[in-house]
Amino acid sequence: MLTINKTIEDGKAVFTLEGRLDTTTAPMLEKELKEALPGVNDLTLDFADLEYISSAGLRVLLAAQKIMNRQGQMKIVRVNEIVREVFDVTGFSDILTIL
Amino acid sequence: MKKKTERVRANLSFNIIGAIVLVHVLFGVLVSFLGFASFTEAFKREYETTTYHMADTATTLVNGDHLKAYLAGEETEEYQRSKRNLNLYCKKINVSLVYVIDVDTSDYGSFVSVFNSVNNEVDDSSYTEWELGHKRNTTNDEYRRKYRAIYEQGSVCETVYRLRPGDGAHPHITTMVPVKDSAGEVRAILCIQRPAREIREARRPYLRNIALSTILLALVSSTVAALFIRKQFVAPIQKVSDEATRFAKENTKGEPLGEISKFEEFARLAHSIDTMETDMVSYVENLTTFTADRERIVTELSLAGKIQEASIPNEFPAFPDREEFDIFCTMDPAREVGGDFYNFYFVDDDHLALVIGDVSGKGIPAALFMMVTNILISDRTRMGGNPAEILRFVNEEICAHNEAEMFVTVWLGILELSTGKLVAANAGHEYPAIRHADGAFELLRDKHGFVIGGMEGVTYREYELQLAPGDRIFVYTDGVPEATAPDNTMFGTERMLAALNEVPTGSPEQILKKVRSAVDDFVKGAEQFDDLTMLCLEYKGAKAQEETLMSETNKTELTLAAALENLDTVQSFVAEALERAGCPLRTQMQIEVAVEEIFVNIAQYAYAPETGDVTVFAEVSGDPAVLTLRFSDGGIPYDPLARQDPDIGLPAEERDIGGLGVYMTKQFMDELHYEYRDGRNVLTMKKTL
Numbered sequence: 032m033l034t035i036n037k038t039i040e041d042g043k044a045v046f047t048l049e050g051r052l053d054t055t056t057a058p059m060l061e062k063e064l065k066e067a068l069p070g071v072n073d074l075t076l077d078f079a080d081l082e083y084i085s086s087a088g089l090r091v092l093l094a095a096q097k098i099m100n101r102q103g104q105m106k107i108v109r110v111n112e113i114v115r116e117v118f119d120v121t122g123f124s125d126i127l128t129i130l
Numbered sequence: 131m132k133k134k135t136e137r138v139r140a141n142l143s144f145n146i147i148g149a150i151v152l153v154h155v156l157f158g159v160l161v162s163f164l165g166f167a168s169f170t171e172a173f174k175r176e177y178e179t180t181t182y183h184m185a186d187t188a189t190t191l192v193n194g195d196h197l198k199a200y201l202a203g204e205e206t207e208e209y210q211r212s213k214r215n216l217n218l219y220c221k222k223i224n225v226s227l228v229y230v231i232d233v234d235t236s237d238y239g240s241f242v243s244v245f246n247s248v249n250n251e252v253d254d255s256s257y258t259e260w261e262l263g264h265k266r267n268t269t270n271d272e273y274r275r276k277y278r279a280i281y282e283q284g285s286v287c288e289t290v291y292r293l294r295p296g297d298g299a300h301p302h303i304t305t306m307v308p309v310k311d312s313a314g315e316v317r318a319i320l321c322i323q324r325p326a327r328e329i330r331e332a333r334r335p336y337l338r339n340i341a342l343s344t345i346l347l348a349l350v351s352s353t354v355a356a357l358f359i360r361k362q363f364v365a366p367i368q369k370v371s372d373e374a375t376r377f378a379k380e381n382t383k384g385e386p387l388g389e390i391s392k393f394e395e396f397a398r399l400a401h402s403i404d405t406m407e408t409d410m411v412s413y414v415e416n417l418t419t420f421t422a423d424r425e426r427i428v429t430e431l432s433l434a435g436k437i438q439e440a441s442i443p444n445e446f447p448a449f450p451d452r453e454e455f456d457i458f459c460t461m462d463p464a465r466e467v468g469g470d471f472y473n474f475y476f477v478d479d480d481h482l483a484l485v486i487g488d489v490s491g492k493g494i495p496a497a498l499f500m501m502v503t504n505i506l507i508s509d510r511t512r513m514g515g516n517p518a519e520i521l522r523f524v525n526e527e528i529c530a531h532n533e534a535e536m537f538v539t540v541w542l543g544i545l546e547l548s549t550g551k552l553v554a555a556n557a558g559h560e561y562p563a564i565r566h567a568d569g570a571f572e573l574l575r576d577k578h579g580f581v582i583g584g585m586e587g588v589t590y591r592e593y594e595l596q597l598a599p600g601d602r603i604f605v606y607t608d609g610v611p612e613a614t615a616p617d618n619t620m621f622g623t624e625r626m627l628a629a630l631n632e633v634p635t636g637s638p639e640q641i642l643k644k645v646r647s648a649v650d651d652f653v654k655g656a657e658q659f660d661d662l663t664m665l666c667l668e669y670k671g672a673k674a675q676e677e678t679l680m681s682e683t684n685k686t687e688l689t690l691a692a693a694l695e696n697l698d699t700v701q702s703f704v705a706e707a708l709e710r711a712g713c714p715l716r717t718q719m720q721i722e723v724a725v726e727e728i729f730v731n732i733a734q735y736a737y738a739p740e741t742g743d744v745t746v747f748a749e750v751s752g753d754p755a756v757l758t759l760r761f762s763d764g765g766i767p768y769d770p771l772a773r774q775d776p777d778i779g780l781p782a783e784e785r786d787i788g789g790l791g792v793y794m795t796k797q798f799m800d801e802l803h804y805e806y807r808d809g810r811n812v813l814t815m816k817k818t819l
Binding site for chain 2: 082097100122
């Protein structure tokens with residue numbers, strides 16, 4: 032299961048994800064992002080409590096990154112080791128801004 | 131345009147004038163020829179007669195009784211006198227020769243000269259006088275025949291014409307008359323050779339006059355004809371042509387042509403052109419108005435169609451966050467707007483209303499009626515109550531204001547998602563088709579009430595239906611069973627059920643597409659006559675329902691439907707196996723990723739668009755402990771490991787997500803092996819814990 036907390040203020044959006052970003056939950060995040068992103072120029076994804084990510088989650092992140100490349104910037108913060116390994120293995124570390 | 135008109139004129143005038151000139155010339159030649167021939171004939175006859183009289187007169191100067199004696203050598207006083215007289219006569223009558231010959235009557239091949247008078251001055255000739263007794267051969271057969279005629283056949287006169295002599299002599303005629311003795315016997319022939327110059331000289335002016343007058347007549351009549359044609363034919367045609375050209379260019383009514391010619395044909399043509407212009411101008415005006423009206427109506431209809439379409443839910447998936455059911459609907463009006471409708475909405479969090487209806491008639495009236503009915507039903511449904519009450523209320527409302535006396539058939543069902551209980555009522559609508567669990571789609575012959583809008587005070591009966599997870603319900607309007615092929619056979623519910631049962635486990639969208647393509651194949655391009663609307667719902671079970679297989683903890687093998695909603699079950703199954711062996715968190719996550727990627731692949735692609743099952747085997751053994759995972763499915767043969775790895779060095783804009791899942795699986799697992807065995811895809815993975 033995935034819990035998404037978001038705050039949007041003056042074009043700055045912070046999404047805090049808790050739980051698992053997999054095939055089942057990825058559409059939720061995709062829908063939330065789709066609604067929130069218009070008008071946002073600074074997107075921060077807080078992954079401190081994200082336990083797990085699969086290719087379905089990566090797909091959503093890639094789509095969000097492509098949108099934010101056009102309208103501002105996107106960064107991912109507080110990534111745990113396990114998720115970090117997935118980013119490394121897939122080359123996503125190079126295309127995402129991970130702080 | 132102008133060039134064409136000029137060519138018409140040239141054709142008309144020149145062709146007719148040319149024909150007239152030609153006829154005149156031919157006529158002139160004919161007249162000249164006939165006149166010349168008869169003139170020549172008459173002249174010749176006159177010439178012959180006068181020459182005959184000259185010759186006949188000359189015979190009186192010769193004594194026929196003494197000719198033999200002259201030839202015997204007696205040049206007597208009488209001979210000399212006759213000779214002098216003949217010479218004198220020859221000069222007086224203006225002839226070239228007067229001579230008397232005695233022809234050898236045995237074969238008329240020769241003769242001897244008796245008298246011979248020459249007068250070279252008359253015709254500028256150079257004859258020499260023959261001596262008495264001069265013997266000559268007959269000139270030719272013509273002379274021979276003529277001599278014989280005079281001697282033997284009693285001819286009084288013979289004439290030889292030499293109007294075109296070939297030997298350089300001048301044209302002349304030779305007239306012969308018999309010289310007789312006192313007993314009446316022919317003794318010799320007297321010939322006069324007379325120049326024929328006069329014939330030719332008389333003929334020349336005659337010929338010239340005829341030719342000149344013919345040419346003159348041709349010229350005059352051609353000019354008159356040309357002027358006449360120009361005025362009476364070409365000018366009216368030119369006027370008509372100019373007016374037609376102007377009209378074609380400007381498309382406005384011009385001055386009427388009126389009376390352009392005294393000839394009836396031209397007058398009628400002009401009149402027709404005038405009438406045609408008037409008619410066409412008014413026709414174009416009508417057409418313009420009509421087209422503008424039509425365009426406005428088309429625009430309004432298209433807008434109305436959009437409004438109608440937007441009045442019912444048409445975005446799918448409609449409720450992606452609801453796991454209990456899947457729904458799909460289509461509505462294809464036969465015209466821009468239709469009288470069919472479907473609808474679905476939550477009455478409360480646990481109750482989903484499903485509606486399908488069909489208004490009598492088609493087009494705009496049906497569409498308006500449909501909008502009213504749809505809104506009434508949905509408003510009333512949200513107020514609560516069961517389907518029978520709702521339909522009764524809607525019927526009363528509609529009957530109270532049903533000026534057009536239209537009616538609508540409605541099927542209304544309310545599904546309780548937590549229990550699968552469906553309560554429905556049918557107001558004259560088609561039977562729904564239901565598929566329970568592993569069975570086939572069948573028609574549910576529910577109890578029909580009367581159509582809505584038909585009669586006040588009607589009550590409706592409702593019925594209950596229990597749906598189990600995997601059950602599907604399909605409702606439709608009569609556009610489906612009554613779709614008609616070109617040979618007038620109808621699609622019918624049998625064919626509809628057959629189409630449904632081709633994909634009994636398909637998603638609602640797949641099921642509707644199947645039915646639609648079956649209908650399309652059946653009607654073979656015939657025009658869609660009725661609106662065609664369908665709704666299909668798959669009940670997937672209550673939200674909290676768990677797979678019963680989960681509790682069987684000791685199993686190392688699990689078989690279940692290859693569906694995304696079973697992903698958690700599979701993850702729990704694998705996690706349990708790992709838990710017993712004790713496994714670092716990081717390794718566990720890597721295994722979870724592999725399980726998800728492989729399982730999701732199978733769920734999404736192995737059986738698409740159908741569904742099927744998948745068997746997962748999990749076992750931990752050995753020291754150090756090694757996990758063996760095996761996925762096996764009966765879907766399309768496919769080796770995921772054969773897929774080319776994605777290029778993970780590309781920037782975000784060029785990255786494609788395809789193949790990433792399998793790539794991660796390869797990275798995280800120690801060993802991977804694929805084989806296709808006994809009709810199943812078998813993928814085995816190993817990972818040291």
